[in-house]
Amino acid sequence: MRPLTETETQTLFSKLANYMGPSIKNLIAPPDANPSTDQTRMSFRLGNQNRVYYCSEYLANLSTCVARENLLSVGTCLGKFTKTGKFRLHVTSLNVIAPHARYKLWVKQNGVMPFLYGGNIVKAHVGRWSEDCPEHQGVVVLGMDDMPLGFGVTAKSTAQARRVEPTGIVCFRQADVGEYLREEDTLFTTT
Amino acid sequence: MAPTRTVKSKLSSKDKRNPKGSGKPGAALGANTKSKVSKKPKAPPPKQQKTKSAAPAKKKKRVYTEKELGIPKLNMITPVGVESPKGKKKGKVFVDDQESMMTILAIVTADKEGQIESKMMKSRQMEDIREARRKEAEARQEQRKSKLEETKNSMRKKRKSKSNIDVDKDYLESSSKYMKDAKANRKRVSFA
Numbered sequence: 033m034r035p036l037t038e039t040e041t042q043t044l045f046s047k048l049a050n051y052m053g054p055s056i057k058n059l060i061a062p063p064d065a066n067p068s069t070d071q072t073r074m075s076f077r078l079g080n081q082n083r084v085y086y087c088s089e090y091l092a093n094l095s096t097c098v099a100r101e102n103l104l105s106v107g108t109c110l111g112k113f114t115k116t117g118k119f120r121l122h123v124t125s126l127n128v129i130a131p132h133a134r135y136k137l138w139v140k141q142n143g144v145m146p147f148l149y150g151g152n153i154v155k156a157h158v159g160r161w162s163e164d165c166p167e168h169q170g171v172v173v174l175g176m177d178d179m180p181l182g183f184g185v186t187a188k189s190t191a192q193a194r195r196v197e198p199t200g201i202v203c204f205r206q207a208d209v210g211e212y213l214r215e216e217d218t219l220f221t222t223t
Numbered sequence: 224m225a226p227t228r229t230v231k232s233k234l235s236s237k238d239k240r241n242p243k244g245s246g247k248p249g250a251a252l253g254a255n256t257k258s259k260v261s262k263k264p265k266a267p268p269p270k271q272q273k274t275k276s277a278a279p280a281k282k283k284k285r286v287y288t289e290k291e292l293g294i295p296k297l298n299m300i301t302p303v304g305v306e307s308p309k310g311k312k313k314g315k316v317f318v319d320d321q322e323s324m325m326t327i328l329a330i331v332t333a334d335k336e337g338q339i340e341s342k343m344m345k346s347r348q349m350e351d352i353r354e355a356r357r358k359e360a361e362a363r364q365e366q367r368k369s370k371l372e373e374t375k376n377s378m379r380k381k382r383k384s385k386s387n388i389d390v391d392k393d394y395l396e397s398s399s400k401y402m403k404d405a406k407a408n409r410k411r412v413s414f415a
Contacts (some may be wrong), residue, residue: 045331061322068251075319136402166342190345211292 033095035104040113044076044084047111047119050170051183053134059086077106082113086128097195105220122219123207126172128158129157131182133172135162137184137203144175147182148210156198165190171203182208 036044048056062074072090080100087095087107095106108128111121121129139147143157159176167189173182184203186193193202211219293309318324 035317037315038323041318041324041327042331045328046335049331049335053335055326056332057325060328061321073321148376164343166339166346169339171343189342191346210267 033085033100033103034093036078037075038115039117040078041076043113043117043119044110047121048129050185051121051129051134051172052132055132055134057102058132071076076110078113079103079106084110084112084119086110086125109220120121121207123209123211123215124219126180126207126209127184129183130172130174133170133183135165135171135186136174137161137186138169138174138176139180139181140176144181147173147205148208149206150210150214151173152182152187152201152205152207153203154198155193155196155200155202158202161190161193161202163190170206173203173205173208175203180209182206182210 047058048059052059059074062072064072074086075089075092077085077087077092077095079085080103083105085105085107085108091107095103097113108124109122110125110128110216111119113119137153137158138160139153140157140159141152143159146157147153153173162171165171165186167186169186171186172180174180175186180203184205184207186203187201188196193200318327
């Protein structure tokens, strides 16, 4: 495990900024954190298979006691760097993103299962959405009971989406909590 | 006994070396010292002179290696990214402190905000253009409809004004003719 380099930090932040906007600063310096202690100071660490973990500095320092091949995970896995140097968010990052999401989309009860099975969101399934959301912007998908279900990218801006027919796609799926079952074999493996 | 022998032997050896020298031991010794004295000043000075004169002329020129000069090697293509700049530290530079993370974050958010803003502006402009086009199309449709209505009305008026008197006369004439024709054309059947 090592800290991120400058370019890595930049790519990670630009990806997170798609979903969270300027509130990423809540990740770096949580409002309830005490800067004098390690336990509340948060950090990003690059682990095996180019995975990025979000954990407290205290935990990251403790993890140095464990051999690299024995260390499965530390803190929350946000995603991984691809071979081309881009960053791909995993569904495990939903816990970190959802509380600070900038744009949200609420799915009706009849649209929850199609989304959790890996489908895109059609207009007929949308219960509510954030106003003034541009095209190709990251959004967090929630159920009508405000339960985060995943995240995606808008296919159309809110103004355009109003004129789309009910079967038209308004959000492309990026990750959903159904992956915990569908991708069970590969989500946490190290080899 | 022993020292005399040794002297003899010494002399004999010296005699061999110097064939012109006398057999007396004193003379032989004197000759030897003379020759030594005469040889000494003659031989060394030229040598010394040579070394002194040769030293500044033969000063070795310093040969620089290619590395020292920093000249790029010939016929070698080195991609831009591969060769690291001189004097730069090797290895990765990690970002682990909050301040540097915050500066990176500021750059990223400013960039993203700009992108979102430009997207919104673009979409708003497009929306305005679409709205204007829609209104124009509606106005054109209205115009076309009103024109059609006008022509319809004018046609109706024309028909009414023509018909009132003429149509009645025509109708009477045509009907009387029809009645006469019908009577003439009627087939009759008679039984004998």
